[in-house]
Amino acid sequence: MESQLHRYRPQLETTSWFRGLPAALRDYMVSHARLVHLKKGQVLYCCGDQADGLYAVLEGALAIGTVGVDGKEALLAVLGPTAWIGEISLFDRLPRPHDATAVGRVVLLYVPEAALLGLLDSTPAYWRDLALLMAQRLRLSFKNAEALTLLPAAQRLANRLLMIAEGYDGLNATRRTIKISQDSLAAMASLSRQTTNQLLKRLESQQVIALRFGEIAILDVERLRAASVGDVDRAQP
Incomplete structure (x- = not known):
């Protein structure tokens, strides 16, 4: 042992x-x-x-x-x-x-x-x-409480994905593949399942993330960070 x-x-x-x-x-x-x-x-x-x-x-x-x-x-x-x-x-x-x-x-x-x-x-x-x-x-x-209270839905979702990818500010290791269901992500961001799916599809169309079965791959961390603060221009491919 x-x-x-x-x-x-x-x-x-x-x-x-x-x-x-x-x-x-x-x-x-x-x-x-x-x-x-x-x-x-x-x-x-x-x-x-x-x-x-x-x-x-x-x-x-x-x-x-x-x-x-x-x-x-x-x-x-x-x-x-x-x-x-x-x-x-x-x-x-x-x-x-x-x-x-x-x-x-x-x-x-x-x-x-x-x-x-x-x-x-x-x-x-x-x-x-x-x-x-x-x-x-x-x-x-x-930080989580502020995001849930102050950020609009799109930024809130991007912020949560970024937080997980970057290891919750050092609480755990960084990762580029997040094993999480859309239902769980919706619960964490206080969003409906439908809204969460729509926002994820938008990020995927911008080539910021890739949706896979049971997981989300982060393709571009910097543009995800831009999306988390509402910088639409930088978030675009």
């Missing part, structure tokens, strides 16, 4: 937050971790569950969101390698604030809470390193 964990170490180092941790903290987290495997649709944890530690996505992706009493889904993000989750409950000791569900087959690095708290009790300075992860996620939440 240890050799398997260390096989993923270079991948973990690609994320700015983990790479910036003190070497001793990185070594400790990997040495006290274990792998968790999920099947498609399997729930890692639900909103209201008791916290049990930190997780990092190594393979696949997790859908982060909640489901209301009326069955309506609020999808916040789809996080792939090598995003970390779970730090909020580590700080406030309250239950999980959202659901985390496997989009497909998922492999996770799991660092148990007991191991983390033991280290943090002996080295309180490490709390700041974990706080940086939470601050990064908080800034992203503010």
